[in-house]
Amino acid sequence: MAKRTGEKYEAIIDAAIRVIAENGYHNAQVSKIAREAKVADGTIYLYFENKDDMLISLFNEKMGAFIETVREATARVDSPSDQLRELMRLHFAQLEENPKMAIVTQIELRQSNRKVRQGIAETLKKYMDVIDDIIRSGIEQGIFRPDVDIRVARRMIFGTLDETVTSWIMNGCKYSLMDQVDPIHRLFLDGMGKEAPLQRDAHSEKEGNA
Amino acid sequence: MAKRTGEKYEAIIDAAIRVIAENGYHNAQVSKIAREAKVADGTIYLYFENKDDMLISLFNEKMGAFIETVREATARVDSPSDQLRELMRLHFAQLEENPKMAIVTQIELRQSNRKVRQGIAETLKKYMDVIDDIIRSGIEQGIFRPDVDIRVARRMIFGTLDETVTSWIMNGCKYSLMDQVDPIHRLFLDGMGKEAPLQRDAHSEKEGNA
Amino acid sequence: MAKRTGEKYEAIIDAAIRVIAENGYHNAQVSKIAREAKVADGTIYLYFENKDDMLISLFNEKMGAFIETVREATARVDSPSDQLRELMRLHFAQLEENPKMAIVTQIELRQSNRKVRQGIAETLKKYMDVIDDIIRSGIEQGIFRPDVDIRVARRMIFGTLDETVTSWIMNGCKYSLMDQVDPIHRLFLDGMGKEAPLQRDAHSEKEGNA
Amino acid sequence: MAKRTGEKYEAIIDAAIRVIAENGYHNAQVSKIAREAKVADGTIYLYFENKDDMLISLFNEKMGAFIETVREATARVDSPSDQLRELMRLHFAQLEENPKMAIVTQIELRQSNRKVRQGIAETLKKYMDVIDDIIRSGIEQGIFRPDVDIRVARRMIFGTLDETVTSWIMNGCKYSLMDQVDPIHRLFLDGMGKEAPLQRDAHSEKEGNA
DNA sequence: GATGAATGAGTCTTCATTCAT
DNA sequence: TATGAATGAAGACTCATTCAT
Numbered sequence: 001m002a003k004r005t006g007e008k009y010e011a012i013i014d015a016a017i018r019v020i021a022e023n024g025y026h027n028a029q030v031s032k033i034a035r036e037a038k039v040a041d042g043t044i045y046l047y048f049e050n051k052d053d054m055l056i057s058l059f060n061e062k063m064g065a066f067i068e069t070v071r072e073a074t075a076r077v078d079s080p081s082d083q084l085r086e087l088m089r090l091h092f093a094q095l096e097e098n099p100k101m102a103i104v105t106q107i108e109l110r111q112s113n114r115k116v117r118q119g120i121a122e123t124l125k126k127y128m129d130v131i132d133d134i135i136r137s138g139i140e141q142g143i144f145r146p147d148v149d150i151r152v153a154r155r156m157i158f159g160t161l162d163e164t165v166t167s168w169i170m171n172g173c174k175y176s177l178m179d180q181v182d183p184i185h186r187l188f189l190d191g192m193g194k195e196a197p198l199q200r201d202a203h204s205e206k207e208g209n210a
Numbered sequence: 211m212a213k214r215t216g217e218k219y220e221a222i223i224d225a226a227i228r229v230i231a232e233n234g235y236h237n238a239q240v241s242k243i244a245r246e247a248k249v250a251d252g253t254i255y256l257y258f259e260n261k262d263d264m265l266i267s268l269f270n271e272k273m274g275a276f277i278e279t280v281r282e283a284t285a286r287v288d289s290p291s292d293q294l295r296e297l298m299r300l301h302f303a304q305l306e307e308n309p310k311m312a313i314v315t316q317i318e319l320r321q322s323n324r325k326v327r328q329g330i331a332e333t334l335k336k337y338m339d340v341i342d343d344i345i346r347s348g349i350e351q352g353i354f355r356p357d358v359d360i361r362v363a364r365r366m367i368f369g370t371l372d373e374t375v376t377s378w379i380m381n382g383c384k385y386s387l388m389d390q391v392d393p394i395h396r397l398f399l400d401g402m403g404k405e406a407p408l409q410r411d412a413h414s415e416k417e418g419n420a
Numbered sequence: 421m422a423k424r425t426g427e428k429y430e431a432i433i434d435a436a437i438r439v440i441a442e443n444g445y446h447n448a449q450v451s452k453i454a455r456e457a458k459v460a461d462g463t464i465y466l467y468f469e470n471k472d473d474m475l476i477s478l479f480n481e482k483m484g485a486f487i488e489t490v491r492e493a494t495a496r497v498d499s500p501s502d503q504l505r506e507l508m509r510l511h512f513a514q515l516e517e518n519p520k521m522a523i524v525t526q527i528e529l530r531q532s533n534r535k536v537r538q539g540i541a542e543t544l545k546k547y548m549d550v551i552d553d554i555i556r557s558g559i560e561q562g563i564f565r566p567d568v569d570i571r572v573a574r575r576m577i578f579g580t581l582d583e584t585v586t587s588w589i590m591n592g593c594k595y596s597l598m599d600q601v602d603p604i605h606r607l608f609l610d611g612m613g614k615e616a617p618l619q620r621d622a623h624s625e626k627e628g629n630a
Numbered sequence: 631m632a633k634r635t636g637e638k639y640e641a642i643i644d645a646a647i648r649v650i651a652e653n654g655y656h657n658a659q660v661s662k663i664a665r666e667a668k669v670a671d672g673t674i675y676l677y678f679e680n681k682d683d684m685l686i687s688l689f690n691e692k693m694g695a696f697i698e699t700v701r702e703a704t705a706r707v708d709s710p711s712d713q714l715r716e717l718m719r720l721h722f723a724q725l726e727e728n729p730k731m732a733i734v735t736q737i738e739l740r741q742s743n744r745k746v747r748q749g750i751a752e753t754l755k756k757y758m759d760v761i762d763d764i765i766r767s768g769i770e771q772g773i774f775r776p777d778v779d780i781r782v783a784r785r786m787i788f789g790t791l792d793e794t795v796t797s798w799i800m801n802g803c804k805y806s807l808m809d810q811v812d813p814i815h816r817l818f819l820d821g822m823g824k825e826a827p828l829q830r831d832a833h834s835e836k837e838g839n840a
Numbered sequence: 841g842a843t844g845a846a847t848g849a850g851t852c853t854t855c856a857t858t859c860a861t
Numbered sequence: 862t863a864t865g866a867a868t869g870a871a872g873a874c875t876c877a878t879t880c881a882t
Binding site: 444446501530531532533534541555558562563564565566568569571572573575576578579580581582583584587590600603604607608609610611612613614 | 711740765776778779788790794800816820
């Protein structure tokens with residue numbers, strides 16, 4: 001029923017991003033999005049099943065393309081450490097270039113209902129898979145510690161990137177996200193600790209015995 | 211106007227947590243919360259300015275107590291590294307003990323409108339301050355690297371804890387969060403990298419020059 | 421949930437009858453009915469589950485009372501023939517006295533959706549039962565022919581009354597329905613035929629053999 | 631503008647009957663009928679002024695042919711009593727042979743708006759004229775009582791047939807309508823009463839004097 | 841003649857909040 | 862203090878109809 005391609009399809013999605021970013025999720029009425037896209041209200045329903053479907057499509061369309069970009073970019077790099085940096089660089093670059101999209105995905109779309117968030121989660125899962133692949137390679141290639149729990153590390157990476165972007169938006173997008181790539185990358189690889197790993201391991205064991 | 215104490219004040223907040231956790235944010239009507247709290251709809255407005263105020267109060271009331279707990283607990287520990295572990299331990303423990311509260315703060319309250327999220331942000335800032343204090347101490351005491359950017363590290367820590375809890379809830383609270391304290395603590399302190407810090411530094415510099 | 425009694429309950433039902441009779445089923449918006457009843461739109465939903473429920477209630481409320489009236493009136497009469505006349509008299513009287521109600525039940529409510537018509541059908545069934553009882557008594561008392569099929573006779577009686585009222589409305593309620601009680605009653609009892617029953621029976625048999 | 635003949639004209643009407651019978655009046659969208667007729671939505675407007683016109687045409691086309699059939703059939707019979715039986719027989723036969731058409735005319739089309747029902751009424755009037763003619767002949771030929779009011783008798787006849795068919799559909803078209811021709815015909819001619827007409831006349835006069 | 845993408849008017853229902861008691 | 866009946870604003874979606882091709 002719903003035609004998921006075409007000029008108007010793109011126009012509606014782009015209009016939705018603008019309207020949601022500028023008015024907030026709860027003030028993004030279908031009629032407002034239609035007006036912004038220069039189509040009739042009913043036209044939206046020729047391209048999307050309903051409003052939820054439009055929001056999910058919006059996210060998947062943009063996020064899907066981003067994931068593809070990340071996959072291709074990381075494939076061109078050998079070292080998992082550099083792949084991770086590339087992923088971070090692209091993650092920040094993509095949102096820094098599209099602050100409206102950033103607002104929509106980081107802030108507004110999180111207010112959506114269960115249905116929308118589930119639709120989003122599926123695509124997000126694919127991004128997690130990309131991160132997982134990098135971590136796994138790193139472990140296999142002996143770049144990352146063999147005892148790193150992939151899921152734990154993935155949550156650290158995604159959680160940090162996500163929180164960093166949200167903070168950036170909440171503070172008005174005033175500074176450059178790109179400047180944070182290296183500091184964060186360093187934190188991921190080396191941690192905050194100053195001591196040599198060996199010593200810290202000993203410390204950790206002491207804790208474990210306590 | 212709004213009386214911010216009393217038996218019914220607490221009853222309403224606790225009822226709100228139960229109702230939101232069980233029905234979801236968008237199905238937590240004032241009348242449903244009133245019924246659960248065994249008061250009349252109008253009574254809620256004797257204790258709260260409006261629904262937003264009730265949700266903000268709910269968060270601040272619970273989060274404020276938690277922050278106090280964390281402050282006290284970390285004050286009893288010397289090493290910033292151990293303070294960080296303690297914070298993580300309490301963070302996970304608190305939410306693992308109150309899954310309903312966890313669902314409300316991690317999932318449902320994020321669907322709230324701008325006003326509520328701003329009210330929440332103020333209290334959250336205090337939690338960030340606690341984290342900042344720990345990092346600052348660590349740097350000052352020479353436990354953490356002096357070139358660690360406090361804000362960057364804080365976002366890593368909070369982002370990771372947040373993502374970890376959200377994941378845990380999304381997966382049905384099936385495993386124990388407490389098991390993740392040490393692996394995450396280790397990641398924060400030592401990073402994922404296998405090489406010695408010195409070598410890794412060199413590597414990092416090479417990257418920087420590239 | 422829905423409070424099915426009270427002053428406002430009656431006011432809404434009466435307003436609905438007026439609005440539907442004057443504007444037609446498809447132009448009887450909830451907001452128009454609310455305004456006519458001098459209540460807020462939302463108030464209607466304190467007394468009815470939804471618009472369908474309101475229409476079904478309207479019919480059942482009025483029809484239920486009518487059926488009760490008919491039951492009581494026919495109970496005060498001995499002869500099934502007179503009971504039938506009494507039913508017809510009340511049927512016509514009730515609608516002649518409330519032309520708006522007549523328009524609503526005979527014309528407008530028939531345009532309603534499946535749900536409403538099913539809700540109406542249940543109550544209508546009770547009216548059919550009253551007719552059936554009269555016919556059955558008539559047969560048992562030897563007033564009506566023993567070979568009369570109750571269902572067939574009931575459909576004749578109800579169909580005739582219904583068509584008579586619909587015709588009357590379609591022609592602008594210009595003549596008196598009450599004048600038709602006796603002619604119709606006579607038709608029901610004696611039929612249109614001029615010949616003696618015996619002769620006609622013979623005729624009928626001849627037909628049956630043909 | 632509207633071309634009222636042709637292959638597609640018939641195809642659209644037949645598609646409309648199927649779609650309405652299967653989906654109900656309120657779910658018989660123009661686009662659904664167009665799809666069923668294997669034409670484009672816009673094509674329907676080359677053959678009909680609008681949707682109402684299509685429904686009215688549908689009824690008139692089919693009902694007009696039926697009335698013609700009845701006129702011809704009754705013309706081949708002498709006795710008005712037999713003419714009446716023939717009309718009933720054809721009425722039931724026609725609908726029993728086309729249950730979809732029966733559903734459309736007896737149930738679904740009655741939910742239509744004022745305009746459609748008025749368009750239908752005109753054709754229905756012609757059917758009433760056929761019934762009137764039979765009754766008039768019967769009276770003139772001394773077969774029916776001279777004091778029978780033609781309009782009253784016509785409403786009894788039509789109302790009974792109509793209610794009988796509606797009942798039959800509502801009960802799932804499980805029994806044969808044809809079996810009811812003779813019982814109903816007998817009721818029309820002889821009535822339900824057991825007593826001799828003379829006695830009943832006396833009774834009736836007593837009523838009339840009351 | 842035929843198409844079908846595009847149009848846009850129209851409405852039921854929810855629920856936070858109030859206020860007379 | 863407490864009640865809860867009443868309020869009324871606000872929005873997603875459908876579908877008959879048009880018209881450029």
